[in-house]
Amino acid sequence: MVLRFGTACAALALMVGASPAIAQQQAASAAVPAAATAHPGQWPLLPMQLKRDAKVEARVAAILAKMSIEDKVGQLIQVDIASITPKDLETYKLGSILNGGNSAPNGDEFAPAPEWLKLFDAFYDASVKRSDGRPVVPVIWGTDAVHGANNIVGATLFPHNIGLGAMRDPALIKKIGAVTAAETAATGIDWSFAPTVAVVQDDRWGRTYESYSEDPAIVASYAGQMVEGIQGTIGQDFMKPGHVIASVKHFLGDGGTGGHDQGDTRVSETVLREVHGAGYMTALPAGALTVMPSFSSWNGEKMTGNKSLLTGVLKDRWGFQGFTIGDWNAHGQVTGCTNEDCAPAINAGLDMFMYSGPKWKELYANTLREAKAGTIPAARLDDAVRRILRVKMIAGTFDNGRPSARPMSGKFALLGAPEHRAIARQAVRESLVLLKNNGSVLPVKPGANILVAGRGADNIGQQAGGWSITWQGTDVANKDFPNGQSIWSGIDAAARAAGGKATLAVDGAFTAKPDVAIVVFGETPYAEFTGDRPSLEYSPDDKSDLALLKKLKAAGVPTVAVFLSGRPMWVNPEMNAADAFVAAFLPGTEGGGVADVLVAGKSGRPVADFHGKLSFSWPKRIDQNVLNRTDPGYDPLFPIGFGLTYADKATLARLDETKPKVAAGDQNALFVRGRVAGGARIGTTGAAVQTRTDRRGQEDSLRLTYKGAGSVAIEQAMPIDLTRESNGDLSLIVEYRVTAKPTGAVTVGVADTGKSATVALTNQLAVGDWATVAVPLRCFASQGVVMNKVTKPFELASSGALGIDVSTIRIGSATAPIACGAK
Structure with missing residues (x-):
């Protein structure tokens, strides 16, 4: 007999997650944790189907x-x-x-x-x-x-x-x-x-x-x-x-x-x-x-x-x-x-x-x-x-x-076989969750002129997320998914099949006003701890996606937001700026499955109706980091199990956009958009001077001038732990532009409370356009830096004159980091 959910384990599985007693236990646990020794006799016996074979x-x-x-x-x-x-x-x-x-x-x-x-x-x-x-x-x-x-x-x-x-x-x-x-x-x-x-x-x-x-x-x-x-x-x-x-x-x-x-x-x-x-x-x-x-x-x-x-x-x-x-x-x-x-x-x-x-x-x-x-x-x-x-x-x-x-x-x-892709496409269709459809904007009517916009529209890597060819799902292009289809490509095919047309404009620009805009945006790929976030606010440091939605709304274009994310997020402003909002999560390589649900065929009906129901509760407020059905005071924007279909004609009222002060930002960014991470400062020594310059925004980058020997460092008020990042073979990644070639040796370093380690950068630095260098954290750990007590996660030192602008300093995965023994 093969064990099925709903037979031998039904009573246990139905009890799990549904009992008020469990909610009380969770609340009590948070206050008074139990010991770390389990009592096996209190655990259920399982009907194991795999028995020992005498011959084996x-x-x-x-x-x-x-x-x-x-x-x-x-x-x-x-x-x-x-x-x-x-x-x-x-x-x-x-x-x-x-x-x-x-x-x-x-x-x-x-x-x-x-x-x-x-x-x-x-x-x-x-x-x-x-x-x-x-x-x-x-x-x-x-x-x-x-x-x-x-x-x-x-x-x-x-x-x-x-x-x-x-x-x-x-x-x-x-x-x-x-x-x-x-x-x-x-x-x-x-x-x-x-x-x-x-x-x-x-x-x-x-x-x-x-x-x-x-x-x-x-x-x-x-x-x-x-x-x-x-x-x-x-x-x-x-x-x-x-x-x-x-x-x-x-x-x-x-x-x-x-x-x-x-x-x-x-x-x-x-x-x-x-x-x-x-x-x-x-x-x-x-x-x-x-x-x-x-x-x-x-x-x-x-x-x-x-x-x-x-x-x-x-x-x-x-x-x-x-x-x-x-x-x-x-x-x-x-x-x-x-x-x-x-x-x-x-x-x-x-x-x-x-x-x-x-x-x-x-x-x-x-x-x-x-x-x-x-x-x-x-x-x-x-x-x-x-x-x-x-x-x-x-x-x-x-x-x-x-x-x-x-x-x-x-x-x-077998890799990307048609029958396999069909199963994946079905999974995409069934996984999409419709959270808002004011004015029945969806499905897009046959023959419509569709504007497809947003950074995720023609980006298979972004829609696939982490663990997609590369560990972090970064540094990949559409060509690296030869059997995949972007969401834009799927919409384009569906629009043409229904007698309409679709136009791709990532920035949302258009000359003739479209009948509808589909904006695909969301989290950039990550895996494991690089995706830990201090809050569930979507993109707290970059509101360009919100600006795009508002621009289209101001132009009177009915707008559909397709949100790519690895979790529910606080997107009240983005949801307010869209007429329809679809939680697509991370659909993988079959972008056509999105079009199957959003775009109607010549009959006026899409290939499939919305089927998905939230598997996680969706936050109403930015501070609802822990939000589960069994929690006391459960108050989500959308409860677990929510999901509209085309038969539902509900209108979502304007959502509260008030933001209490909570931790936000990217935990992996040491310096980005002109700001250092919380609890840190930029310090200089010797003949080094730091001012500001512009790259993507006003004064969003450092302009470092070394008139002689000196250093510029990010100094933590309290030591930070980079053990897991070093263990995971992540790198210290710096985006820079050399404005005056070095006249001496240049190093990048990391220090703990008592020891520092450096890697030479001199030969990486040539006057020119913006570039990126990645130095594996293990280079510093191998020299004895205690990675759970890091006080300086970045220090750029020069023994001579140097001019260099720095726009971003972060911890991340790199496909081509320099060798630890670089010169």
Whole structure:
């Protein structure tokens, strides 16, 4: 029997997120957090469908008995392909490799699909090459295929989870999982780090779009279906060709950290179980083979080191038979650990480290030493390895041969296949939520002259969001999505088919007054912690989108706003300035799905009516950062479940645009639009002088003049923590223009409370137009700067004369950062 939401887990799932008792528990938890030790006996038993197979267990036991302790320790380690070569696996028989957010074959994120398969063959061949008579255990490759095979050029990219949650369509979720698996398998890769089953409670979190809903019942209804789509259904097509290993993440409570990535979820065990545990109630019975512990903590204890949950609940109480895989160097945050040494995480129940960096051999050596000394008990080591071998056996790793020899490998026509794109387009149609339609502006009538405007209109990268070819979803162009379609392109095709025409003008300019304008705008792409926000105000530092809407309204043009975002946001001014407002979230590569709903055909009816219902509550006020249905005093602008259809004729009255003083802006910007981040100042030393100049606005940039040796720095009133940014391989990014060439050495630096580090910039600086330089934060960390105590996140020093203008200084992801040893 296959577990379905609504059968074995119905009572539990319906209880989750709907009980007033849970709301009371959440309120109480915020005031008095419970301890960080779980009580497994208080957690429900799960009807696990994946049972141990005697033949599999016998094969695993036979292999395990012949493995050396060195072999066993190797299986516990997964290394990013940017830090390891196939040749390394001839000596070090590691369990797995992965491609991190910015890692790809030959360092090329735009590498064609055959290069991915070729590289996996090389790693595989090295892993099975041995002549010492000990067992051959092939390596497996993990990837973040979180909304399609999103690292691969040409793949079908689906709406991110927040949009999928608005569909309320579990059957379609399973199809999406199956397409994602098939396109991943075409490259040979056999493991997807998905699905995310976070139940986000504070939408300021940068990973909100990776969550299906704030409502645990919705998450539970999807989690098992997505696992079945990715892995296949137990008793039917489970782990058959075209399916890949799933990883349910991030265990446990990642959505409750108060809007801070890698933060601390301070709730009672009841809330942890019944809210944040909802997705596991269906994903694990469906047979999920791996689980990824979270970066985050529960009541002060890092999840990666919480034995009561990893072992007590997940493995002992629930009977999970697969293995746990750490997040990106997350073990290094466990008390008493570093990235290269963390026996406590293994002893707590972590089975495989996920490691990035050049020192993975140190992690191997330290873990081997601790295993030999008994610091990691032999029984715990064997349990971890047994779990890894079991999953590899179930996945066919031992039997399917080289990646390129597997049944689905090399079938690159699957990437963006028409039938896959049709499923994605359906998902786009079903995920759109209509929030306002005053005067029945929508659907756009057949034969209309449509003006399409806004920065997101012809921008597939923006509509796809983060985790789209590049980790942050930035530095991509429409050509990088050869099987995708922009929203503008979809509207253009629909307008012409209905006897009308569409004109693209990003700035909204027109000569002949259009019948209607569709303005596509919203958040620029981000991933993980770079998307954390101090408030839910949309674009507090740049109101050009609002100005565009107001300009069209003043010209008497009926205006439709299509809002691209990874979360609900306070957009009362933008909503007031539009006649209709559509929450499109992050629809992926099938922009035509937007046109299917907005633009009527010759019959006067569009391809589809609005179907989507909000999966998150929409804020009425700018200070409603925590806004969930079960919260006391719940007062949203639009409640979860809201969504108009064309049958609804409601008129939305003008909204209050009053803004109380709350933190706003971009947390990753150190200096932007003429302002430094809160709590900081610009200081100068020596012969350096700072004034202002104009770039995009009046006095929005620094004009730095060095008449001799001196420096200009951003100085923090209190130290800031850049640990996660350094760990995530982000860079210090500076937009600059040299006005007078340097006569001495120029460096950029970062300092903590007692130490500073620099990287040379002299050869980067030539008089000319505006340019950008990116310096990896790890360059400073490797020189000993304590990254959680940074007092100067930026210092530009020159030993001689120099003239330079600086318009932006920020922390972000860069595709071509300079080398740490640059001159």
